[in-house]
Amino acid sequence: MTPFNRNFGQGRSREGITPDMNWRELTKAGNIYEPGNANTYETGDWRTIRPMWNEERCIHCLICWRYCPDASIFSTDGKFDGFDYKHCKGCGICANVCPTHAIDMISEDEIDEQKEARENEE
Amino acid sequence: MATLKELAQVNERFVGGHRLCAGCGHGISVRMVLNALDNDEHVVVGCATGCLEVASTIYPYTAWNCSFIHNAFENAGATISGVEAAYKSLKKQGKIKEDIKFVAFGGDGGTYDIGLQSLSGAMERGHNMVYVCLDNGAYMNTGIQRSSATPLGADTTTSPAGTVVPGKQQPRKDLAAVMAAHNIPYVAQTAISSWQDVHKKAKKAFEVDGPAFINILSPCPRGWRYNTPDIVELVKIAVETRFWPLFEVENGKWKLNKKPKKYVPIEEFLKPQGRFRHLFAPGNEHIIKRIQEEVDQRWLALLERCGEKPELPPR
Numbered sequence: 001m002t003p004f005n006r007n008f009g010q011g012r013s014r015e016g017i018t019p020d021m022n023w024r025e026l027t028k029a030g031n032i033y034e035p036g037n038a039n040t041y042e043t044g045d046w047r048t049i050r051p052m053w054n055e056e057r058c059i060h061c062l063i064c065w066r067y068c069p070d071a072s073i074f075s076t077d078g079k080f081d082g083f084d085y086k087h088c089k090g091c092g093i094c095a096n097v098c099p100t101h102a103i104d105m106i107s108e109d110e111i112d113e114q115k116e117a118r119e120n121e122e
Numbered sequence: 123m124a125t126l127k128e129l130a131q132v133n134e135r136f137v138g139g140h141r142l143c144a145g146c147g148h149g150i151s152v153r154m155v156l157n158a159l160d161n162d163e164h165v166v167v168g169c170a171t172g173c174l175e176v177a178s179t180i181y182p183y184t185a186w187n188c189s190f191i192h193n194a195f196e197n198a199g200a201t202i203s204g205v206e207a208a209y210k211s212l213k214k215q216g217k218i219k220e221d222i223k224f225v226a227f228g229g230d231g232g233t234y235d236i237g238l239q240s241l242s243g244a245m246e247r248g249h250n251m252v253y254v255c256l257d258n259g260a261y262m263n264t265g266i267q268r269s270s271a272t273p274l275g276a277d278t279t280t281s282p283a284g285t286v287v288p289g290k291q292q293p294r295k296d297l298a299a300v301m302a303a304h305n306i307p308y309v310a311q312t313a314i315s316s317w318q319d320v321h322k323k324a325k326k327a328f329e330v331d332g333p334a335f336i337n338i339l340s341p342c343p344r345g346w347r348y349n350t351p352d353i354v355e356l357v358k359i360a361v362e363t364r365f366w367p368l369f370e371v372e373n374g375k376w377k378l379n380k381k382p383k384k385y386v387p388i389e390e391f392l393k394p395q396g397r398f399r400h401l402f403a404p405g406n407e408h409i410i411k412r413i414q415e416e417v418d419q420r421w422l423a424l425l426e427r428c429g430e431k432p433e434l435p436p437r
Contacts, residue, residue: 030181035189038178070140079127089143
C-alpha cells in the first residue's frame with residue numbers, strides 16, 4: 001500500500017501549511033479557506049481490521065453507507081461502490097449492520113502475512 | 123420519505139479524514155443530520171468545544187464541507203444566533219440573496235452544563251436555527267468526567283466506582299423537557315438506531331421557522347466501554363428499555379414516536395457497558411433497582427405528557 005498522506009492542509013487548490021512556517025505566513029486568525037480539506041488527510045493506517053466486500057451477497061441497501069462514521073463507503077447512482085481504504089478506521093460497524101452479512105472484517109496482519117508469503121513464493 | 127439510494131446522492135458535508143475515534147457515534151449522527159439538507163441548500167455550522175470540534179477542525183484541516191465557525195465551550199448557541207442575526211440584516215439590505223440554514227452541534231457537556239445559558243437565550247430570542255445535542259453522557263473529550271447527562275450509577279473519572287461510592291449518585295437531567303419548556307416550535311429526542319427517525323426530525327427542524335432543538339444519543343466506545351461494532355444494537359436497546367424514549371414536541375404538543383411493546387429490564391442496556399460493570403457486583407443491586415425506578419417514572423410522566431394512558435407493559 002502506498003504511504004498515507006500527511007500533507008499539512010495541502011488541498012486541491014491551496015498551498016499547504018508546513019510546521020516550519022512562522023506566524024506571518026500562516027492564514028489570518030487560523031482560518032481554513034478550503035471546506036472539507038480533511039479529506040486529504042488519510043486516517044487509513046489507524047485500521048487493524050479491514051472490511052471486505054462480498055459482491056454476491058450485497059443487495060445494495062446502503063445501510064453500511066448510512067452508518068459509516070467516516071464517510072468511507074463510496075456509492076455511485078445509489079449502489080455500493082467500494083470502501084475508501086484511505087480513510088476507513090476499521091471500526092466494524094458496517095459489517096455489523098449489514099443485513100445480508102456481505103461485509104467481512106479481516107485482520108490487517110493476516111492480509112500482510114498472506115501478501116508476504118505470496119511475494120516469497122515468487 | 124427519501125430512500126437511502128436518494129440520500130446517498132446528496133453532497134457529503136462531513137467528510138472522512140476527521141480524527142474522531144474509530145466507531146464514534148458523533149460521526150454517524152452528524153452525517154445523518156446534515157444529510158437531511160438538499161444539495162442546493164447552504165448551511166453554517168458552529169460547534170461547542172468537545173470531541174466533535176477538536177477532532178474535525180485540527181489546523182490546517184477542516185472536515186466540514188460547508189461554512190464552519192469556531193467558538194468556545196459555553197457559547198455555541200450565542201455564536202450561531204449572532205451569525206443568524208447578521209444574516210437577517212444583510213438579507214434585508216439585499217447583500218445576501220441565498221437562503222441559509224444555521225445549525226449548532228454541542229456535546230452533552232457543552233449543552234446540558236456549560237452552554238445551557240447561551241442555548242436558553244438563543245431559544246428564547248427565537249432565532250431561526252437548529253441546535254443539535256450529541257449526548258454521550260460525560261465529558262469524553264477531556265477524559266470522561268461526569269456531566270449532568272451522565273446516567274445514575276455510571277463510572278466516570280470524577281464519579282469513580284469504588285467501595286464507598288458506586289458511580290454517579292444523581293440521575294440525569296431531562297434536557298428535552300427543559301427545552302420544551304421554552305415553548306419553541308420544535309423539540310425532538312432521537313437516536314441513530316432508526317435513521318428514518320433522525321432524518322425525519324432533522325428535516326422538520328431545518329424546515330421550521332424559528333428555533334429547534336434535537337437531542338441525539340451518541341454512544342462513545344471509549345467512555346461507555348462496549349464492543350465498538352455493536353453501536354446500533356446498543357442504541358436500539360436504549361430505546362427498547364425506555365432509557366432513551368423517542369419523542370417530539372411540535373408547538374407545545376408532545377408526541378411519542380416509538381412505544382416499545384415488551385417490558386425490557388434496564389439490565390439489558392447496562393450489561394454490555396463497562397461503565398456499569400460494577401453494578402453487577404454483589405451489594406450493588408439496589409442501584410440497578412433505583413435506575414429502573416427512575417426510568418419507569420420518567421416513562422410514565424412522558425406518557426402523560428403525550429396524552430397516552432400512563433401504564434407500563436406487563437413484566
